[in-house]
Amino acid sequence: MPGSAFRYVGVNDHDIDLFEGQYQVPQGISYNSWLILDEKVCLMDTVDRRKQGDFLSNVKAALDGRGIDYLVVSHVEPDHASSLQAVLDAWPGVTLVGNAKTFQLLENYFALGETSRLVVKEGDTLPLGEHTLTFVMAPMVHWPEVMLSYESSEQVLFSADAFGRFGAPDIAPSTEPEDWDDEARRYYLNIVGKYGPQVQAVLKKAEALSIREILPLHGPALTSSIPHALEMYRKWSAYEPECDGVFIAFASLHGNTELAAEHLADILDSKGCPEILLADLARDDMSEALACAYKYGKVVLCASTYNAGVMPFMEDFLHHLKAKNWQKRTVGLVENGSWAPMAAKTMRAELEGMKGITILEPVVTIKGALKTTDEPQLAALADALMQ
Ligand SMILES: Cc1cc2nc3c(=O)[nH]c(=O)nc-3n(C[C@H](O)[C@H](O)[C@H](O)COP(=O)(O)O)c2cc1C
Ligand SMILES: [Fe+2]
Ligand SMILES: [Fe+2]
Structure with a gap:
């Protein structure tokens, strides 16, 4: 926390089942907000109305009888702005600070009427x-x-939202890479992963600033780890892999494709692959599987054929990857089908709609059970992955 003029008035949410209606947050999430107590009093954002009562108590205590001059609205999304009306009701006379678009979006949520507003633009x-x-x-x-x-x-x-993290700081306070990266990565690419070029534009602006502390709207504040966080954001927004290993994602109806995926992992291991990670797309967390697809440079997709297409969990995964602009990766394909295997063709068609995807040869086809005759194909794919 910077100097004494800054007071944290945010809240931790450990009751939420799914953040944004879709993401598991086993360590909860925080909605961060600060007061700057100077000649003028400025509130930086509000919190999700789920925690409005706690938030208003925090603000009241920090104000110690003073009023609020400004409320800066960094982001209109309800996890930050849905307590705005409650602030206006409790402290009439607050001037809302936002850009032209902020007010346009705020009108979708609130009847602002005569509320005083200050419209700002870049550099103001x-x-x-x-x-x-x-x-x-x-x-x-x-x-x-x-x-x-x-x-x-x-x-x-x-x-x-930039530099935020899933995990509330009361139980996940560390910003050391080994504690921060996984949940910051899962947060970043699921929430803003689609917008790499826009994130790069902001990183350029940040380079021009001398920054001692970063205060994101979710998760812990960053100080000593700022250079590391900036480097991770540079990589993530450029869709660059972080690690040289292989991520194997499988979707298997009766377990034979799963066995093939595990066997491929064993072969890779025996060939000295530096890191191998497996995910069952039907059972493991989808947002985590997406994060792994970003982390690793090489990804193998293994799936059963399903009604002349591909098993729905793999289809879903591919749609998510496309929606997040996933790109610049080397991909191996393993399909299984008992009478007319179609999974690889279906997966390839999805991958062809993405940028910079190289599909390795051979594409492995297994018919039913994994047999010793399948061994050479899997070994050849492992060799291609190790190139
Ligand atoms: C509902 C259902 C639909 C399937 N559709 C096809 C299909 O269209 N073509 C095909 O070759 N195999 C099809 N299969 C067979 C699966 O691909 C089969 O389970 C696979 O060969 C073995 O891999 P697994 O044990 O990982 O599921 C289907 C299986 C099920 C249960
Ligand atoms: Fe947001
Ligand atoms: Fe947010």
């Missing part, structure tokens, strides 16, 4: 006394209205 500043905010537009780093705020006297960047 808001003096608060000793502290000054400068606004940095970050369109599509997650929604079109997203903006970051840079406080120059303490060199603090309020980064909106």
Whole structure:
């Protein structure tokens, strides 16, 4: 936390079953919000209305009788803005600060009427006394209205959803790479993974700033780990793999394709593959499987044929990968079918709609049970993966 003018007034949510209606958050999630107490009092975002009561108590306690002059809305998404009306009701006279798009989107959620507003654009500043905010537009780093705020006297960047993490800081406070990366990666690419070029544009703007602390809207604040986090964001937004290993994702109706996937993993291991990870797309978490597809440079898709197509869990995985703009990877294919195998053809057609995907030869076809006669094909695919 920066100087004493900054007060954290956010909340942790350990009751939520699925974040954004789809993501498991076993360590919960936080909705972060801060007060800057200077000559002017500025509230940085609100929280999900799920935790509105706790949030209002936090704000009240931190204000210690003072009012609020400004409420900066970095992001209109309800996990951050759905307590806005409650703030306006409790502290009338607040001026909302946002860009033109912010107000356009806010009107979809609230009847703002005569509420006082300050419309800002790229580079505009808001003096608060000793502290000054400068606004940095970050369109599509997650929604079109997203903006970051840079406080120059303490060199603090309020980064909106960027640099956030699944996991509430009360039980997941560490920003060391071994603690931060996995849930930051799963968060990043599921939430903003589709928008790599927009994230790169913001990273360029961030390079021009001297940053001592990053305060994201979810998860812990970043200080000493800022260079590492920036490097991970550079990689993720460029769709560059982090690791040289092989990720094997399988979808198997009766277990034979699963056996083939496991056998391929054994062969790769015997050939000295540095890292091998398997995922069962029917049982393992889909958002985690997507994160692994981003982490690894080489991915093998193994699937049973299903009604002249591919098993639905694999189809679903491919649709998710496409929706997240997954690209620049080397892919191996293993199909299984008992009478007319079609899984590889179906998977290939999906992959051809993605950028920079190289499909390795051979494409392995298994008919029913895994047999010793399948061995040479799997060994040849393993060799191709080890090239
Ligand atoms: C509902 C259902 C539909 C299937 N459709 C096909 C198909 O269209 N063509 C085919 O060759 N095999 C089809 N199969 C056979 C599977 O692909 C078969 O389970 C596979 O050969 C063995 O791999 P597994 O044990 O991993 O499922 C189907 C199986 C089921 C249960
Ligand atoms: Fe968001
Ligand atoms: Fe968010």
